[in-house]
Amino acid sequence: MKVGILTLPLWHNYGGILQAYALRLAIEKMDHQAILIDVKRESISKRKQAINQTKRWVKARILYRLRRPYYPNEKEMASISSDTRAFVDNKIKPSSGHIRLSFVPKFAKRLDAIVVGSDQVWRPEYCPDLKLYFLGFAKKRLKKISYAASLGTDDWRFDPKETSRCGKFLRKFDAVSVREDSAVDLIKDNMQVDAVQTCDPTMLLSDTDYLLAADLKPEHPSGGRGIFCYVLDPKEPRMQGLPNIAAKLNYELFFVMPKVFDKGYAKSSADYIFPPVEEWIKALQESDFVITDSFHGCVFSIIFNKPFIAIANTVRGRTRFESLFKVFGLEDRLFDSVADIDPEILNKSLDWDEINKIRENEKQKGFGFLTDALKIGSK
Incomplete structure (x- = not known):
């Protein structure tokens, strides 16, 4: 089975990169072909770029003492992330290549399943496209799974319209797991979907796996x-x-x-x-x-x-x-x-000894969830 992994854009967040690496490798160990859907945000117009540069100038010159956030543009992001992106490009394979979010539905046509997760993929402030990350584009034949998807907070951040639309998409998933215990109740109460808690994908691997990944x-x-x-x-x-x-x-x-x-x-x-x-x-x-x-x-x-x-x-x-x-x-x-x-x-x-025993148990639960989820509806 060809399984795509959809997570947040990967630039220089070490945890984000390694959870994507771990989930891809874990699914591969289950004898599936796991493919990272390596996404980046949509390009913006020159007019929008100019507006953003003006806002940054104001923050830097006028509001700097107020400690307002100062963010890199895409070109700067690529530069400061050049060494961390090398890991994504060279060690999280196979992948879609670095594609824009709008290209994901087209790429998904060659897949049998998509696993959304992990990290804060379902936190509205962080998610670049909620419809996409709830697989609103997916055809019926595509198996839809979330693994340790995170809301990031213990309060509900979706507005009523987002709640209704994303809940409709989520109810079409074959299996849903979340990372935090609070998310189980939040999704049940607001989207009427039963989810289970699973460990972060990084815990599906051992320290030896990561040492080998680091050469x-x-x-x-x-x-x-x-x-x-x-x-x-x-x-x-x-x-x-x-x-x-x-x-x-x-x-x-x-x-x-x-x-x-x-x-x-x-x-x-x-x-x-x-x-x-x-x-x-x-x-x-x-x-x-x-x-x-x-x-x-x-x-x-x-x-x-x-x-x-x-x-x-x-x-x-x-x-x-x-x-x-x-x-x-x-x-x-x-x-x-x-x-x-x-x-x-x-x-x-x-x-x-006790901590490792718990970790092994969580690992087995995680693999068990993925095994069962990828079997659902399979011929």
Whole structure:
């Protein structure tokens, strides 16, 4: 069976890239041909580009002190993502090639099934086209599945029109799974669809799988480098005080992230390029401890058995952390800010035998869901 995987556009989000890699490989291990539908947003007119540039100028010159977001355009995005996109292009194969969203319905004609997921594909603020990600274009013959699709939040963000239309599309799915426990009830209450909770696709693979993906030997040394700080929003007040944690643990801090995109890009573009995915995986393996405000930073700490603490990122979606930590009994490792970290937790040992047992169980549930979903209606 030819199975397409539809996820959010992949640029430089390490977790987003690796969950797509994992889901494709997992489906391939089930003896299906898994194909990444590698999407990017629609191109915009020169007039729209000019308007966006003017808005950016205002943000940079007038509103900069108000900490308004400053986003790269497509050309800049391609530049800062050149090294991470190399992983997508070279290691998530086969794929559709880097296609515009509007081309997906045409590409889907050669597929037998599409799996939507994972990541926050069903969060309205993040999803570039809700109809597309609820497979509103799909013909009846196409098997429609979601795997660990995320709403990102524990409140309903769809407006009434979106709820009605997307619910109509979702009721035509063959099988629906979501990543967070809160999403099970939200989808049932608002779309009258029964969904099950499954683990993030990255948990369908082992640490060895990721080491091999990073061109590292399975016996690559673990630890010895200090505290890996995988922080998405380093300038936020909640993330200040990391050196104090390092002092308490008697480790050095190290980072694998470029400068946060801002108006300085034009003068020193090289400083904003994201390091390769392989370097990120290597940093995780060589770390002794992880501090992160990223959902996938937490997931990979669990996969690699690295002690960690997480700083909740409410804007990006706190419920993702809470749902994950509830499954593994790690609620005491989640804090609202670095300043709130309980010193006792820093040296508290983790029961990796129990955690790995839970992870294996979640992995089997995930594979079981995909196996059953891909069999539904098959000849």
